[in-house]
Amino acid sequence: MEAAFLEVKNLSKHFPIGSNLFGKKSLVHAINNVSFNLYKSETLGIVGESGSGKSTLGRVILKLTEPTAGEVIYKGRNIFVGSEAQIRRDMQMVFQDPYASLNPRMKVGEAIAEPLLVHKLVSNKKQAREKVIDLLQIVGLQPEMYNNYPHEFSGGQRQRISIARALALQPRLLICDEAVSALDVSVQAQILNLFNKLKQDLDLTYLFISHDLAVIKFISTRILIMYLGEVMELATTAELFSNTLHPYTEALISAIPEPSTQRRKGRIILEGDIPSAINLPQGCKFQTRCFKAMPQCKTIHPPLLETSPNHFVRCLLYSEQKKEGIE
Amino acid sequence: MSELLEFNNYSMGFRDDDGNVINMLDRVTFSVKEGKAIGIVGESGCGKSMTSLSIMRLLPKSAVVQGGEILYRGYNLLTLSDREIEEIRGRDISMIFQEPMTSLNPVLTIGFQIGEVLHRHHPEFTKEQVKEAVIEQLRMVGIPNPEKRFGQYPHQFSGGMRQRVMIAMATICHPTILIADEPTTALDVTIQAQVLDLMSKLKVNGSLMLITHNLGIVAEICDEVVVMYAGRVVESGWMAEIFDHPCHPYTVGLMAAIPTLTYDKKELYSIPGVVPISRNFLPGCRFAPRCAHAMPHCATELPPTRKISQNHLVNCWLDFEKGA
Numbered sequence: 001m002e003a004a005f006l007e008v009k010n011l012s013k014h015f016p017i018g019s020n021l022f023g024k025k026s027l028v029h030a031i032n033n034v035s036f037n038l039y040k041s042e043t044l045g046i047v048g049e050s051g052s053g054k055s056t057l058g059r060v061i062l063k064l065t066e067p068t069a070g071e072v073i074y075k076g077r078n079i080f081v082g083s084e085a086q087i088r089r090d091m092q093m094v095f096q097d098p099y100a101s102l103n104p105r106m107k108v109g110e111a112i113a114e115p116l117l118v119h120k121l122v123s124n125k126k127q128a129r130e131k132v133i134d135l136l137q138i139v140g141l142q143p144e145m146y147n148n149y150p151h152e153f154s155g156g157q158r159q160r161i162s163i164a165r166a167l168a169l170q171p172r173l174l175i176c177d178e179a180v181s182a183l184d185v186s187v188q189a190q191i192l193n194l195f196n197k198l199k200q201d202l203d204l205t206y207l208f209i210s211h212d213l214a215v216i217k218f219i220s221t222r223i224l225i226m227y228l229g230e231v232m233e234l235a236t237t238a239e240l241f242s243n244t245l246h247p248y249t250e251a252l253i254s255a256i257p258e259p260s261t262q263r264r265k266g267r268i269i270l271e272g273d274i275p276s277a278i279n280l281p282q283g284c285k286f287q288t289r290c291f292k293a294m295p296q297c298k299t300i301h302p303p304l305l306e307t308s309p310n311h312f313v314r315c316l317l318y319s320e321q322k323k324e325g326i327e
Numbered sequence: 328m329s330e331l332l333e334f335n336n337y338s339m340g341f342r343d344d345d346g347n348v349i350n351m352l353d354r355v356t357f358s359v360k361e362g363k364a365i366g367i368v369g370e371s372g373c374g375k376s377m378t379s380l381s382i383m384r385l386l387p388k389s390a391v392v393q394g395g396e397i398l399y400r401g402y403n404l405l406t407l408s409d410r411e412i413e414e415i416r417g418r419d420i421s422m423i424f425q426e427p428m429t430s431l432n433p434v435l436t437i438g439f440q441i442g443e444v445l446h447r448h449h450p451e452f453t454k455e456q457v458k459e460a461v462i463e464q465l466r467m468v469g470i471p472n473p474e475k476r477f478g479q480y481p482h483q484f485s486g487g488m489r490q491r492v493m494i495a496m497a498t499i500c501h502p503t504i505l506i507a508d509e510p511t512t513a514l515d516v517t518i519q520a521q522v523l524d525l526m527s528k529l530k531v532n533g534s535l536m537l538i539t540h541n542l543g544i545v546a547e548i549c550d551e552v553v554v555m556y557a558g559r560v561v562e563s564g565w566m567a568e569i570f571d572h573p574c575h576p577y578t579v580g581l582m583a584a585i586p587t588l589t590y591d592k593k594e595l596y597s598i599p600g601v602v603p604i605s606r607n608f609l610p611g612c613r614f615a616p617r618c619a620h621a622m623p624h625c626a627t628e629l630p631p632t633r634k635i636s637q638n639h640l641v642n643c644w645l646d647f648e649k650g651a
Binding site for chain 2: 049050154156157184185186187188189190192193196211212213214215217218219241251252253254255256257258259260261262267269270271273274289
């Protein structure tokens with residue numbers, strides 16, 4: 001396989017929270033030892049439920065928060081060392097809530113122009129204006145909307161504005177954190193199609209974070225499944241669905257209600273709740289809810305194994321088959 | 328099959344600051360049958376939540392009923408006195424809301440909050456009887472260790488468990504109709520699967536009216552479906568018929584716009600434009616500006632109700648062949 005565009009190596013992020021009666025600090029293990037490669041022009045989908053660490057992962061990669069351990073290699077350099085100007089230009093983020101991520105008192109044209117001026121990509125306001133009008137058209141908005149304020153736009157249009165702003169610096173990687181979750185289905189479809197079109201036109205690489213496996217399946221070329229801060233399974237989209245290995249992935253796929261009258265058989269309903277990231281279970285993180293759990297799962301923490309080329313899984317069921325773990 | 332709840336040309340709107348009434352729901356007509364689960368689907372602003380709040384008479388102050396009736400076992404819920412509606416609320420018809428975090432009182436125990444409903448409708452029950460019934464109810468909705476949980480407070484429950492508490496509270500008086508407004512939207516998928524499983528088990532005891540934007544959930548537990556758009560019913564009937572042969576261009580578009588696990592789509596169909604707000608509703612078909620099949624008279628004249636089959640109605644100007 002080609003060289004990685006971005007290498008994530010043993011990344012961990014623990015947040016300290018308050019202290020207990022005896023002055024002992026506890027830690028929220030948001031992400032634990034996450035490693036993967038992101039390849040150029042792919043869309044890597046990251047799926048997980050609340051508390052899986054998927055958003056933290058996106059934020060750490062963008063250097064919005066410092067990691068506890070590990071590194072992210074971009075252009076041969078660890079991004080956590082040295083200046084961030086280049087990283088900020090090459091990597092941009094689209095957030096979930098298009099209502100909260102735009103300044104209500106700023107004209108949308110000015111909001112989009114701001115990164116251009118900050119990074120001195122344009123020399124004057126007139127140039128910036130021309131650039132912004134181009135961007136508005138790229139994301140399917142009219143140039144006349146330059147002077148409007150965010151409240152004059154619908155949710156879908158606001159998300160287009162957020163995308164235009166993210167694209168202003170001509171980034172190579174776009175991290176989308178639940179970028180379509182707040183939208184109605186008919187609008188969500190428009191934005192998903194826009195993401196696909198932009199990817200082709202501008203040769204972008206996406207890291208697409210979502211809780212919705214159906215959305216991820218539609219947009220991604222590869223999928224990474226997270227549970228309680230760990231990578232559970234990583235494979236190409238086709239492989240993940242045709243050859244599902246991890247019991248959690250299996251349960252996740254079967255839990256999604258499908259809008260079809262064909263009854264599916266063998267629905268897996270997991271017992272219990274997602275454990276708290278403060279008190280992580282021993283052994284495999286998923287053993288408390290796993291329907292295939294074995295006695296040894298309670299004690300042995302399974303390594304992430306490559307069971308077939310480019311198909312990684314963290315489960316003891318497969319650890320006998322091949323011994324070449326990454327860990 | 329008898330109709331338990333009937334909407335007959337029910338219309339309502341909101342009074343704005345100038346005192347003008349702006350129509351929201353327009354001539355909504357459908358019925359909930361005994362022992363059946365009906366799904367009300369639509370996007371935000373289509374009036375699906377207003378439909379359910381109208382049944383419970385929990386509409387905001389600015390709301391104005393503009394006509395029609397909502398019949399429960401033949402009684403018009405809109406003309407009952409406050410006292411009479413209070414008797415029905417919680418006992419005959421009860422409701423589960425989307426947000427289990429905000430619909431429970433944080434300073435009262437779970438046991439007290441569930442027991443309160445039972446006590447309100449059955450004042451003859453002793454304290455012990457109420458407690459016993461509540462614990463039994465908690466057990467039925469799958470809360471482990473109900474004796475201990477009885478005395479705990481909402482913050483000690485997870486999101487999924489709180490939604491189970493809401494279900495326990497809504498079903499303790501064995502209502503004939505349970506209204507669930509987006510009951511799983513705030514939950515994770517694996518927890519949603521647990522709650523849906525519980526709801527389909529409870530369904531056998533009465534009618535269920537499920538309000539959701541998720542067509543997958545409707546396919547999972549509903550027998551019938553009502554598709555709403557901008558305050559009007561656009562298509563209604565048996566779930567299987569509508570999902571297999573959607574007729575209204577909006578329903579067709581909605582189905583095609585959803586990414587699914589079973590079909591590989593290169594590009595999603597997207598309905599052009601956005602959902603209109605009530606101020607801009609057209610006199611004719613409210614979907615006309617976004618419809619690919621719109622004809623000149625669609626925007627000005629109210630579309631007729633067409634009967635595709637015994638169990639499938641569509642409000643549209645297009646001609647549909649039988650069973651198409």
